[in-house]
Amino acid sequence: MAPFKLAIIVGSNRKASINRKLARALAKLGTTSFTPHFVEIDDLPMYNQDLEAAAWPDTATRLKAEIAEAHALLVVTPEHNRSIPAVLKNAIDWAARPSGKGVWGGKPVAIIGASPGGVGTACAQQHLRDILGNQGALVMGGQMFITWKDGLVDDADTVTIDATRAFLQAFMDKFAGLVGKLAA
Numbered sequence: 732m733a734p735f736k737l738a739i740i741v742g743s744n745r746k747a748s749i750n751r752k753l754a755r756a757l758a759k760l761g762t763t764s765f766t767p768h769f770v771e772i773d774d775l776p777m778y779n780q781d782l783e784a785a786a787w788p789d790t791a792t793r794l795k796a797e798i799a800e801a802h803a804l805l806v807v808t809p810e811h812n813r814s815i816p817a818v819l820k821n822a823i824d825w826a827a828r829p830s831g832k833g834v835w836g837g838k839p840v841a842i843i844g845a846s847p848g849g850v851g852t853a854c855a856q857q858h859l860r861d862i863l864g865n866q867g868a869l870v871m872g873g874q875m876f877i878t879w880k881d882g883l884v885d886d887a888d889t890v891t892i893d894a895t896r897a898f899l900q901a902f903m904d905k906f907a908g909l910v911g912k913l914a915a
Contacts, residue, residue: 733766734762734766735764735765735766735910736766737758737802737804738800739768740804740805740808741769741808742855743808750809752888753843754769756884757843757899757902759889760890760900764907765803768797773818775790775821775825776790778824778825788825795825804841805840805841805842805906806841806842806863807844808843808855808856808859809844810851810852810855813855814854816855819859823863827866835868836866836868838867839906839909841870842859842874842875844856847878847879851876851878869913871909875902
C-alpha cells in the first residue's frame with residue numbers, strides 16, 4: 732500500500748520553534764507510512780467573516796485544499812497562555828469556513844507538543860482536542876508531551892536520544908495504524 736498523505740501543521744510561526752524541529756523529526760520517523768507535507772499557516776490573514784462573501788483569501792483556499800487532500804493530519808504545537816497559539820486557532824477557523832464547508836470532518840488527527848517543561852502543552856492539547864472534535868475531526872486518543880532539551884533533534888532531523896526516538900516512532904506507528912483502519 733502506498734504511504735498515506737500526511738499534512739503537518741506546526742502551531743507556531745517561529746522559524747526556530749522547537750515544535751517545528753519536533754515536527755521535522757516526526758516526519759522523518761513516519762516516512763515508511765506517510766508522505767509528509769508541511770502546511771503553512773503563518774501567511775493567513777486574521778479570520779474575519781466579512782471576507783467570506785467579499786474576498787476569500789487565496790491562502791485560505793490553499794490551506795483548505797492541503798488539508799482536504801491529506802489522508803491524515805499531525806498537529807505539533809506549543810502552548811501559549813494555557814491554550815493553543817493564535818496562529819493555530821486562526822488556521823482552524825479558516826479551514827472550518829464557510830459554515831458547512833469545512834475540511835475537518837472525518838479527518839484523522841494526531842496531536843503532540845514539546846516544551847522545556849514536563850507537561851507544558853497539556854492545556855493546549857486538550858483545547859485543540861475540544862476544538863477539532865467539535866469540527867468532526869477524528870482525534871487519536873492520548874496526550875503526548877515531549878520535554879525538550881537542547882540537542883534532542885539534530886540538524887539532520889534525527890532524534891538523538893534512543894528511548895525518545897523509540898517512543899516517538901511508536902507514536903507515529905500507532906497513528907499510521909489508526910489511519911489504516913479508518914481508510915479500510
